[in-house]
Amino acid sequence: MQQFIATRIVQGIITLIIVSFLAFFLVRLKGDPVDITAPPTFNEDQKQRLRELWGFDKPLAEQYVIFITRAVTGDFGIAYLSKRPAMELVIERLGATWLLAGVASLIGLSVALPLGIISSLNRNSFFDLGSTMLASIGTAMPSFWLGLMMIIFFSVRLRLLPAFGALDPSAIIMPSLTMGVGMAAYLSRLTRSAMLEVLNEDYVRTAYSKGLITRTVVFRHAMKNALIPIMTVFGLQLGWLLGGSVVVESVFSWPGLGRLMIDSIGVRDNTVVQAALLFFSLSFITINIIIDILYAVIDPRIRFD
Amino acid sequence: MSASQGSPDNSTQQDGDVATLVTGHSRQPSLLSLLRRSPIGLIGTGIISLVIVLALISPYIVPHDPIRGNLRTRYKPPGFTGDDGATHLLGTDQLGRDIFSRILVGSRVSVLVGVVAVMIAGTIGVLYGLTSGFLGGRVDGFMMRICDAMLSIPFVIRVVAISGIVGPGLVTLILILGLSGWVTYARVIRGEVLKARENDYVLAAWSIGQRPLWVVLHHILPNVIASAIVLAALQVGITMLAESSLSFLGLGVKPPTVTWGIQLADGKSVINSAWWMTAYPGIAITITVLGVVFLGDWLRDSLDPNVRGRD
Numbered sequence: 001m002q003q004f005i006a007t008r009i010v011q012g013i014i015t016l017i018i019v020s021f022l023a024f025f026l027v028r029l030k031g032d033p034v035d036i037t038a039p040p041t042f043n044e045d046q047k048q049r050l051r052e053l054w055g056f057d058k059p060l061a062e063q064y065v066i067f068i069t070r071a072v073t074g075d076f077g078i079a080y081l082s083k084r085p086a087m088e089l090v091i092e093r094l095g096a097t098w099l100l101a102g103v104a105s106l107i108g109l110s111v112a113l114p115l116g117i118i119s120s121l122n123r124n125s126f127f128d129l130g131s132t133m134l135a136s137i138g139t140a141m142p143s144f145w146l147g148l149m150m151i152i153f154f155s156v157r158l159r160l161l162p163a164f165g166a167l168d169p170s171a172i173i174m175p176s177l178t179m180g181v182g183m184a185a186y187l188s189r190l191t192r193s194a195m196l197e198v199l200n201e202d203y204v205r206t207a208y209s210k211g212l213i214t215r216t217v218v219f220r221h222a223m224k225n226a227l228i229p230i231m232t233v234f235g236l237q238l239g240w241l242l243g244g245s246v247v248v249e250s251v252f253s254w255p256g257l258g259r260l261m262i263d264s265i266g267v268r269d270n271t272v273v274q275a276a277l278l279f280f281s282l283s284f285i286t287i288n289i290i291i292d293i294l295y296a297v298i299d300p301r302i303r304f305d
Numbered sequence: 306m307s308a309s310q311g312s313p314d315n316s317t318q319q320d321g322d323v324a325t326l327v328t329g330h331s332r333q334p335s336l337l338s339l340l341r342r343s344p345i346g347l348i349g350t351g352i353i354s355l356v357i358v359l360a361l362i363s364p365y366i367v368p369h370d371p372i373r374g375n376l377r378t379r380y381k382p383p384g385f386t387g388d389d390g391a392t393h394l395l396g397t398d399q400l401g402r403d404i405f406s407r408i409l410v411g412s413r414v415s416v417l418v419g420v421v422a423v424m425i426a427g428t429i430g431v432l433y434g435l436t437s438g439f440l441g442g443r444v445d446g447f448m449m450r451i452c453d454a455m456l457s458i459p460f461v462i463r464v465v466a467i468s469g470i471v472g473p474g475l476v477t478l479i480l481i482l483g484l485s486g487w488v489t490y491a492r493v494i495r496g497e498v499l500k501a502r503e504n505d506y507v508l509a510a511w512s513i514g515q516r517p518l519w520v521v522l523h524h525i526l527p528n529v530i531a532s533a534i535v536l537a538a539l540q541v542g543i544t545m546l547a548e549s550s551l552s553f554l555g556l557g558v559k560p561p562t563v564t565w566g567i568q569l570a571d572g573k574s575v576i577n578s579a580w581w582m583t584a585y586p587g588i589a590i591t592i593t594v595l596g597v598v599f600l601g602d603w604l605r606d607s608l609d610p611n612v613r614g615r616d
Contacts, residue, residue, distance in 0.1 A: 011450070011453070014450055015450060015453045015454045015457055016454075016457075018450060018451060018453075018454035019454045019457060019458060021454075022454060022455070022458070026466060026467060026470055027470060029467070029470055029471060136595060136598050136599065136602075137591065137595060139542075139594075139598055140542065140591050140592075140594035140595035140597075140598050141587075141590075141591045141594075142546050142549050142550065142553075142569075142587065142590050142591070142594075144550060144553060144569075145549075145569060145583070145587035145590065145591070148572070148573060148576060148583045148587065149583070149584065149587065151576055152576060152580045152583065152584070156576065156577050156580070163576075236456075239456070239457070239459040239460075240459060240460075242459045242462065243459030243460055243461030243462050244461060246461055246462055246465050246550075246554075247461065247553065247554060250554060251573070258462075261462070261465065261466070262465065262469075262554060265465070265466070265469030265470070265556070266469075268470075270470070273466060273469070273470070277458060277462070277466055280458060280459065280462050281454075281457040281458050284457045284458075284459065285457050288457075
């Protein structure tokens with residue numbers, strides 16, 4: 001078990017190193033970063049000094065080594081605009097994004113699991129077809145558009161909920177619903193198919209045949225096994241959720257990491273973009289390692305794989 | 306993890322088996338005959354055909370100029386009829402442009418981006434997956450770590466970051482979506498290759514001394530191509546949604562090109578008063594992507610049950 005965890009963590013670190021490589025080159029994708037960021041009034045001499053100041057005059061390999069050794073200690077450089085450490089800005093916003101993603105996942109799971117289970121038990125019923133239909137629409141809808149429509153109904157028409165910001169506790173309702181709906185749509189279909197697969201198994205039939213009631217069979221026997229694919233996809237869906245947060249946070253002016261990244265891209269604040277990218281990736285990797293460990297707890301076979 | 310159970314066209318699967326028994330060799334029933342039996346497939350194909358036709362002919366059939374508006378008829382609600390007697394079915398926007406006409410023309414970018422970007426991503430991903438799965442060993446391990454790294458930055462964040470740095474534009478946008486979308490294919494195809502490699506006829510091909518490239522192209526590729534097609538259908542929807550997100554954020558296509566995402570961005574600034582500017586373009590996106598989702602689901606159920614894609 002310990003070895004399993006250690007392997008996963010080492011893999012995660014390797015992944016992060018590759019991500020740092022991507023983030024490093026991303027900023028240099030369009031040639032000299034100084035040419036792009038410097039004000040147009042700068043002459044060549046001033047640009048050269050800027051290059052030296054930011055270390056862009058050194059060979060690429062050396063630049064990368066400097067970047068990574070500083071990044072490990074949490075130093076991503078100073079944000080051009082706010083003149084504060086990029087790391088500090090990111091940490092400040094990380095909590096808001098996690099909170100939003102957490103509430104959205106809770107909404108997603110608490111809608112998806114019951115819907116999926118009921119659908120699988122009443123296959124091809126009116127309920128099943130209806131919820132499949134809703135789930136398809138939920139998958140097809142751009143989440144930020146759903147957010148905009150909610151603003152129209154709940155903020156503009158009914159004046160119930162704040163349309164933006166995070167000052168009032170009720171401000172989280174709309175952004176988290178917006179993100180939760182997409183997740184619920186996707187996970188409910190997955191739950192349904194995972195359950196259907198398990199319900200065909202011999203041990204479920206045995207459980208029924210020894211006279212257990214449906215509830216016991218579903219929760220004791222079927223659900224436990226269906227949970228593994230559901231958890232895998234849930235972990236991957238968190239990535240989807242974090243991705244969506246970039247747009248949804250902009251719609252609702254939610255002070256999270258996604259909005260910080262969009263704002264920083266707007267002013268070409270590359271240090272912050274790099275730091276934000278690495279932290280998105282770190283969040284995603286961490287959650288997926290935790291899920292892998294949870295599997296190993298649920299299903300002993302995985303530990304010895 | 307089969308996701309096909311309970312789908313409306315389970316029967317087709319059995320029909321296929323019966324055909325195998327009768328004719329003695331496994332011939333898939335033609336897609337067209339499968340389509341006739343699946344309402345989901347029919348609706349999906351119908352929506353997609355309609356959108357493609359509209360994308361092709363929209364510039365010639367729009368009731369109003371989608372780019373130049375009339376400043377005297379700004380922010381008019383749906384159904385508004387101007388002094389000239391022309392009706393704006395879905396209202397007008399901040400420059401007095403007809404929203405219905407703009408939605409029609411906006412389908413062009415969605416279709417173009419969806420199709421071309423997915424073709425780029427699919428080609429790269431299939432080649433990558435074939436190489437990785439076929440070579441195996443350390444090379445495979447390393448290639449998959451690169452995929453892990455790409456996937457650990459969620460798709461939308463990946464494209465937002467790249468297009469934010471590279472800058473907006475239709476061609477750049479297509480390239481960015483294509484060059485960031487291949488990872489999903491690579492992973493799936495690699496898995497399929499690992500399975501296909503163990504087939505007897507592949508081993509037989511090896512044993513009679515066929516060259517590696519021949520084995521890959523003639524014996525392995527045909528086995529994995531169904532998964533690639535299904536995945537591509539699913540990815541078209543995701544790509545279209547990403548395009549609208551990027552254009553909405555101002556990082557995708559720039560005006561005067563008309564896209565649904567730009568229309569939503571225009572609508573957001575006047576969301577307090579002109580709801581129609583936000584509502585209708587979003588409905589257009591939803592219906593289009595729904596068509597793609599239906600088509601993808603149907604293809605998955607009829608071709609290959611083991612694919613799932615969205616990262």
